[in-house]
Amino acid sequence: MKQLELYARMAKARAFELALADLWKQGLISGEMHLGTGEEAIAAAITARMRAGDAVALDHRCTSVLVLLGVDMAAILKESMGHSDGLCRGQAGHMHLMSQRHLAAASGIVGAAGPTGAGFGLAAKLLRRGSVAVAFFGDGAANQGMLLESLNLATAWSLPVIFVCKDNGWAITTNTASVTGGDLAARARGFGLVVQDVDGLDGSSVDAAAARAFRRARRGQGPSFIQARCSRLDGHFLGDPMVKTARQPMKQGAEVLRKIMAAALKSGGGSLTDRAGSLLSMTRLLVKVRDNRRGGRNDPLVRARRVLRRRHGTEVSEIEETVRNEVRDALSLACKDVSQWRG
Ligand SMILES: Cc1ncc(C[n+]2csc(CCOP(=O)(O)OP(=O)(O)O)c2C)c(N)n1
Ligand SMILES: [Mg+2]
Numbered sequence: 001m002k003q004l005e006l007y008a009r010m011a012k013a014r015a016f017e018l019a020l021a022d023l024w025k026q027g028l029i030s031g032e033m034h035l036g037t038g039e040e041a042i043a044a045a046i047t048a049r050m051r052a053g054d055a056v057a058l059d060h061r062c063t064s065v066l067v068l069l070g071v072d073m074a075a076i077l078k079e080s081m082g083h084s085d086g087l088c089r090g091q092a093g094h095m096h097l098m099s100q101r102h103l104a105a106a107s108g109i110v111g112a113a114g115p116t117g118a119g120f121g122l123a124a125k126l127l128r129r130g131s132v133a134v135a136f137f138g139d140g141a142a143n144q145g146m147l148l149e150s151l152n153l154a155t156a157w158s159l160p161v162i163f164v165c166k167d168n169g170w171a172i173t174t175n176t177a178s179v180t181g182g183d184l185a186a187r188a189r190g191f192g193l194v195v196q197d198v199d200g201l202d203g204s205s206v207d208a209a210a211a212r213a214f215r216r217a218r219r220g221q222g223p224s225f226i227q228a229r230c231s232r233l234d235g236h237f238l239g240d241p242m243v244k245t246a247r248q249p250m251k252q253g254a255e256v257l258r259k260i261m262a263a264a265l266k267s268g269g270g271s272l273t274d275r276a277g278s279l280l281s282m283t284r285l286l287v288k289v290r291d292n293r294r295g296g297r298n299d300p301l302v303r304a305r306r307v308l309r310r311r312h313g314t315e316v317s318e319i320e321e322t323v324r325n326e327v328r329d330a331l332s333l334a335c336k337d338v339s340q341w342r343g
Contacts, residue, residue, distance in 0.1 A: 004315055008303045009044035012323040014301055015066035015087040017103070018071060018325050020063060020080060024238055028335075029080050031093060033238045036061035038292065039166050040175035040299040042069055043234070045206035046134060046164060049214045053131040055103035055124065057116035059138060060095045061166070062106035064203070071099045073330035076212035077329035080163075090242070110171075111144025113137040114163070120149040121159030132162045132217040140171025142184050148191075155192035160217035162210075163193070163225045166200060168232040173242060177283060188225035200228030201300040235289070 017035045032298035036043065047068040050056070058065055062081075067073055071087065079086030080094040088098055095108035104115055117135025126132040141147055144167050144292060154161045165184060169176055179230040185195045188219075194216060196209040206228055235243035245252040264275045292298045308316050 001312075002207065002317070003204060003304070003308060004043045004312060006041070006048065006207065007308055007316065008323070009048060009068050010040035010203065010301055010304060010318045011319050013040045013043055013067055013326040015320075015323045016061060016067045016076075016330075019077065019331050021234070021238055023077065023081065023282040023331075023335075029094065030082065033094060034060045034236065035168075035234045035238065037294055037299065038168060038233040038298070039073040040064060041203040041304070042136075042164065042166055042200045042206050042228045042230060045203050045210050046136075046162070048207070049210045050132070050134065051123075053103075053128045055117075055120035055131070055133045055315065056105075057113040057120060057133070057135045057137060058097075058104065058106035059110065059141060060106070060137070061138075062097055062107045062136075064092060065136060066097055066099065066104055066106075069099075069102045069104060071097075071104065071229075073327065074333040077330060077334035078131075084333075089093060094145050110139065111141040114140065114144070114147035114226045116149030117161050117163065118154050118159060121154060121161035122157065122244055124160050125157070125220075129160045130218050131160065132214055133159070134164060136164045136166060138171065139165060139167040139169065139176045139180070139184065140174070141165075142167075142187075143171075143176075143180060148187075151188060151193060151223075154223040158220070158222040160216055160220065161223040162213045163188070163223065165225065167227055167229045168184045168227075170236065170286075171233050172236045176271070185225070185227050188227075193223050193225040195225045195227065197227045200227070200230035201298060201303055203304060229284065230300070231292040232294055233296075233299060242286070242289055246286040249286070249290075 017037055021035060023029050043125035045062040047065055056065060063076060066076060075087040076097060079088055079090060079092055079097060082090045084090045092098065096106055098105045117133050124133050137147060151163065167222065173206040187196050188195045198205045198209045200206060209226050213226060216224055245256055260279055295302060304317060
């Protein structure tokens with residue numbers, strides 16, 4: 001059954017990223033850690049339609065897609081920990097993971113998935129007819145010039161590229177609507193792409209859009225743009241202060257409020273009405289952030305489980321057990337090697 005298959009993929013992606021989060025919390029991964037929690041339905045549905053010869057360009061939230069394409073989980077874990085035996089010999093970290101065998105390349109340069117995806121699309125058109133390139137990027141990236149240039153070339157050259165915009169509404173602390181002129185779907189349509197706007201928290205909706213986009217691309221009918229609306233469940237990075245404030249308003253928010261009130265009482269700057277307005281919009285944003293919590297109503301796994309639970313409860317539990325075991329095995333393999341390496 002398609003929904004169970006999608007759920008199994010989503011659960012695997014989630015279990016893997018929770019393992020990454022654990023390693024990061026233990027201090028075994030240095031630097032920022034960006035998880036794709038909230039994007040699992042998108043990753044699951046799109047990767048399920050990919051086959052050998054298809055290529056994928058990824059952004060800084062790349063691990064779910066790589067895992068679902070079958071990249072070795074222990075190798076990704078080792079890479080994230082900087083192990084010389086990792087997927088990219090410890091040189092890539094978690095944001096620049098690549099696998100030549102899977103034709104997959106990630107970049108932390110926001111918007112880079114556009115040109116990389118278009119390049120993969122050109123290679124598919126010239127060298128591997130019937131193959132497809134997928135470019136995953138965020139709503140923030142959709143305002144980058146190089147991404148817009150890629151949309152243009154993809155239609156001008158009728159490249160078999162599927163541009164997947166994972167629209168979570170944020171670019172770090174910027175509410176992307178506040179810096180986006182017009183709307184992304186209309187913009188992509190303006191470049192001549194076929195556009196679909198879908199609920200990215202629902203695997204079946206993404207799957208239906210993916211079916212159409214892959215069919216077009218494989219038949220040589222040109223590029224598509226899927227705008228998939230999703231959530232950012234763990235903030236921009238792990239330990240995101242905005243998430244901490246939103247989720248523990250009494251603890252964190254009081255301090256923020258104290259500073260804002262102190263600033264409001266000082267003379268100069270905006271009027272009291274302006275400041276009150278800012279405070280109100282900030283509170284609204286924090287409520288939005290609070291609602292997007294893992295395990296909450298905007299969590300795609302919670303939604304999928306709710307649909308499946310009644311009729312397929314046993315299968316759901318089995319799936320969860322299986323993916324937990326797979327990830328645990330990868331984790332113990334990766335960490336065994338790490339302790340040898342560190343010792
Ligand atoms: C060219 C470039 N500019 C800025 C940054 C800093 N930066 C990292 S992630 C990010 C936000 C990206 O937002 P979006 O594309 O919506 O992805 P999201 O983090 O929401 O998944 C920014 C601005 C960067 N890495 N590269
Ligand atoms: Mg975003």
